[in-house]
Amino acid sequence: xxxxxxxxxxxxxxxxxxxxxxxxxxxxxxxxxxxxxxxxxxxxxxxxxxxxxxxxxxxxxxxxxxxxxxxxxxxxxxxxxxxxxxxxxxxxxxxxxxxxxxxxx
Amino acid sequence: xxxxxxxxxxxxxxxxxxxxxxxxxxxxxxxxxxxxxxxxxxxxxxxxxxxxxxxxxxxxxxxxxxxxxxxxxxxxxxxxxxxxxxxxxxxxxxxxxxxxxxxxxxxxxxxxxxxxxxxxxxxxxxxxxxxxxxxxxxxxxxxxxxxxxxxxxxxxxxxxxxxxxxxxxxxxxxxxxxxxxxxxxxxxxxxxxxxxxxxxxxxxxxxxxxxxxxxxxxxxxxxxxxxxxxxxxxxxxxxxxxxxxxxxxxxxxxxxxxxxxxxxxxxxxxxxxxxxxxxxxxxxxxxxxxxxxxxxxxxxxxxxxxxxxxxxxxxxxxxxxxxxxxxxxxxxxxxxxxxxxxxxxxxxxxxxxxxxxxxxxxxxxxxxxxxxxxxxxxxxxxxxxxxxxxxxxxxxxxxxxxxxxx
Ligand SMILES: Cc1cc2nc3c(=O)[nH]c(=O)nc-3n(C[C@H](O)[C@H](O)[C@H](O)COP(=O)(O)OP(=O)(O)OC[C@H]3O[C@@H](n4cnc5c(N)ncnc54)[C@H](O)[C@@H]3O)c2cc1C
Numbered sequence: 173x174x175x176x177x178x179x180x181x182x183x184x185x186x187x188x189x190x191x192x193x194x195x196x197x198x199x200x201x202x203x204x205x206x207x208x209x210x211x212x213x214x215x216x217x218x219x220x221x222x223x224x225x226x227x228x229x230x231x232x233x234x235x236x237x238x239x240x241x242x243x244x245x246x247x248x249x250x251x252x253x254x255x256x257x258x259x260x261x262x263x264x265x266x267x268x269x270x271x272x273x274x275x276x277x
Numbered sequence: 278x279x280x281x282x283x284x285x286x287x288x289x290x291x292x293x294x295x296x297x298x299x300x301x302x303x304x305x306x307x308x309x310x311x312x313x314x315x316x317x318x319x320x321x322x323x324x325x326x327x328x329x330x331x332x333x334x335x336x337x338x339x340x341x342x343x344x345x346x347x348x349x350x351x352x353x354x355x356x357x358x359x360x361x362x363x364x365x366x367x368x369x370x371x372x373x374x375x376x377x378x379x380x381x382x383x384x385x386x387x388x389x390x391x392x393x394x395x396x397x398x399x400x401x402x403x404x405x406x407x408x409x410x411x412x413x414x415x416x417x418x419x420x421x422x423x424x425x426x427x428x429x430x431x432x433x434x435x436x437x438x439x440x441x442x443x444x445x446x447x448x449x450x451x452x453x454x455x456x457x458x459x460x461x462x463x464x465x466x467x468x469x470x471x472x473x474x475x476x477x478x479x480x481x482x483x484x485x486x487x488x489x490x491x492x493x494x495x496x497x498x499x500x501x502x503x504x505x506x507x508x509x510x511x512x513x514x515x516x517x518x519x520x521x522x523x524x525x526x527x528x529x530x531x532x533x534x535x536x537x538x539x540x541x542x543x544x545x546x547x548x549x550x551x552x553x554x555x556x557x558x559x560x561x562x563x564x565x566x567x568x569x570x571x572x573x574x575x576x577x578x579x580x581x582x583x584x585x586x587x588x589x590x591x592x593x594x595x596x597x598x599x600x601x602x603x604x605x606x607x608x609x610x611x612x613x614x615x616x617x618x619x620x621x622x623x624x625x626x627x628x629x630x631x632x633x634x635x636x637x638x639x640x641x642x643x644x645x646x647x648x649x650x651x652x653x654x655x656x657x658x659x660x661x662x663x664x665x666x667x668x669x670x671x672x673x674x675x676x677x678x679x680x681x682x683x
Contacts, residue, residue: 234566236538238493239384239427239522243538250495253507258491259465274566 178204190265190272194229197269205267211256214267218255220245225261225268235265235273278373279349279359279528281306281334283314283660284560284574285375290662291582293339300589302341303367305359307348309334312403313655315571318435318607320406321518322446323414327407337660349376352532354553371585374535374542374550374558376526378431378569384522385426385497392499397517400439401431412516413446418455419515422504426494427463429541430520431561431569434616436460437467437477438607439518444484445609459487461504461512466490473616480608494519523569525562537564546597548581555588557581567600567619575659576601582662605651613645 173192174185178201184192189205191197202222206214214222224245229235238261242249252260261273278285281304289304296302311334319325335344348362358368380401382389388397400406421443425436440460447453460467460481467481467488468474481488495507502514524530525540534552536542543551544563550556559581560574567573577598584594603617657663 232543237428240538249493250507253493253495257508259493 186272188266188272191269192271194226194270201269202267205269209263209266211263211267215255217247217251218267221247221252221255221260221264222268225264225270229265229268229270235261235268235270237261237273278302278304278375279352280304280375280377280526280560280562281311281338281344282375282377282560283571283655284377284562284577285373286311286334286337286660287575287578287662288373288375288559288581288585289342290337290339290660291578292585293341294662295582295586296589298341301343303343303345304334304338305345305347305349305361306334307346307362309344309346311337311660313652314431315655316652317400317403317406318438318442320403321400321409321413321439322442323410324442327403330403332656337656339661349528350531351528352535352556354532354534354556357555370555371588372556373581373585374529374556374562375560375574376528377561378429378523379526379540381522381524384524385494387497387499388519388521390497390499392497392502395499396502396515397497397499397519399519399521400435401520409518413443416456416516418452420457420459420502420513422459422461422512422514422517423519424459424461424489424492424494424504424517425463425520426522428469429569430523432604433568434468434477434604434606436462436518436520437481440486441480441484441609442607444486453485457487458485459489459512459514461489461492461494463493464490477606484609523561529562546599547584547594548577548598549584549588549594557585565598565600567598568602568604570602570604571655571659572603573601578662579664605645607645611645 174187175182176185176189183196186192203214225235236244238249238252241261242252256263265273278289285304289302293302310331313330316325316330320327338344350360350362352359352372358366359372360366394408398405398409398412400409423436423440423443437460440458443458444453447456466474467477478488489512492510492512493507494504496505504512504514504517525536525542529536529542530540535550541564542558542562544558544565545551548557548559550558559577561569580596580598583596587594600619602619603615605613605615607613
């Protein structure tokens with residue numbers, strides 16, 4: 173466990189920075205989390221993914237992986253990697269304040 | 278029952294044992310060739326003759342289970358019936374989806390393009406594993422890339438095992454020094470489970486296998502011998518052995534309301550599909566977090582047959598699957614390690630199933646023998662749906678050095 177401060181509010185996260193309690197997240201925190209991950213500006217396209225991650229997490233208790241994300245939102249995987257470099261599902265989950273997607277083992 | 282593979286066969290046999298003779302059990306599959314899939318790992322190295330791995334599906338089913346050799350086209354959830362490829366329809370009281378996974382070769386650009394079957398291979402199908410045996414035997418040296426494009430895949434440790442066996446294979450041929458062996462994964466480490474990861478990364482290092490992580494393969498160029506990741510990183514190869522992307526079966530994709538975006542069936546711990554209480558799912562077809570492994574289908578079989586029996590009797594399905602997975606990991610040179618875990622508890626050191634059992638997470642000859650014995654156990658105990666002493670649905674905790682999962 174670790175603590176981070178976003179827009180002046182202290183939240184607890186796991187060692188990699190994923191929110192321990194997604195209900196503590198607010199949209200205002202997202203740009204700051206994104207900036208720390210090297211994403212200078214959140215575009216509408218970013219927000220489409222971030223909101224989708226939250227919805228899926230709230231509905232299913234787990235955030236989707238990148239293929240499911242692409243199939244459901246219609247955003248090509250290539251573009252997801254441009255929006256969220258390295259790991260779109262992981263990074264979008266972190267910015268959306270939900271736990272790291274489990275994937276399957 | 279849609280599918281006469283591992284899960285469908287063992288579930289049908291277990292149910293035949295429990296239900297009254299008046300209850301009919303019908304298993305659908307497109308062909309009568311049951312493949313022992315764990316054997317695919319050994320085929321490329323000449324360690325398992327392909328013909329030995331295939332037996333009749335019908336012959337694995339107990340008397341009183343009907344086998345119909347036709348594929349299910351689609352499930353009609355609203356009318357509780359399946360439509361079959363031969364144009365028929367069959368109503369059901371309970372449906373069990375045991376249709377496993379489909380190798381989604383088309384989902385990776387270029388995978389089956391130029392070089393497929395020559396420089397680019399997979400051992401995830403019998404024809405693939407067989408043609409790879411020829412390619413390995415003829416390989417003269419260079420960069421051998423073994424990789425996993427993305428999860429979920431069946432038996433997620435199999436590509437790692439392939440590396441260990443390749444190391445052994447080329448050492449035995451006295452060619453190891455002319456081969457650069459690389460393991461490539463979309464994950465941020467060799468394996469997802471932290472404790473396993475430590476043991477497995479150590480093994481890769483000791484065997485001189487280079488590890489490339491977070492490589493999300495977007496395109497395969499078999500002519501040039503190059504993989505390109507979605508983030509534009511590239512890596513070259515002389516021979517590539519890839520676990521292709523997996524999706525749920527096409528019949529799930531064609532059935533409105535049954536599957537998720539990748540055609541896996543959203544499933545509850547009771548093994549009931551979220552779509553409808555009289556639909557159950559088992560094995561690789563589910564969206565459960567447990568590994569896609571035969572051992573998981575075996576552990577689920579106990580839960581499923583209990584719950585289906587209760588459901589048919591008008592009672593609440595009350596057994597729950599805890600995510601119990603175990604697998605032997607072949608490490609080459611006649612050794613293997615064994616891992617055992619569930620949703621709550623990480624793979625650990627210790628012994629399975631009790632202090633006098635097999636060593637967990639440690640290379641040993643005993644585990645290798647266990648892995649080989651699994652083939653006999655598969656045909657003689659797992660498929661017939663017998664309970665194997667000490668190896669039940671709930672994970673044994675004796676003699677485990679425990680660490681809680683996150
Ligand atoms: C290379 C490799 C190594 C492995 N090693 C291991 C191991 O060491 N240990 C282990 O426990 N597991 C291992 N596995 C995994 C194991 O084989 C699977 O997890 C297991 O077979 C899953 O059982 P299942 O019934 O869900 O799917 P399957 O056994 O694949 O059966 C699904 C069946 O459904 C049928 N089907 C599909 N669509 C339809 C349709 N529309 N109509 C009718 N039938 C249909 C298919 O023909 C198939 O027979 C390995 C797998 C591979 C590929």
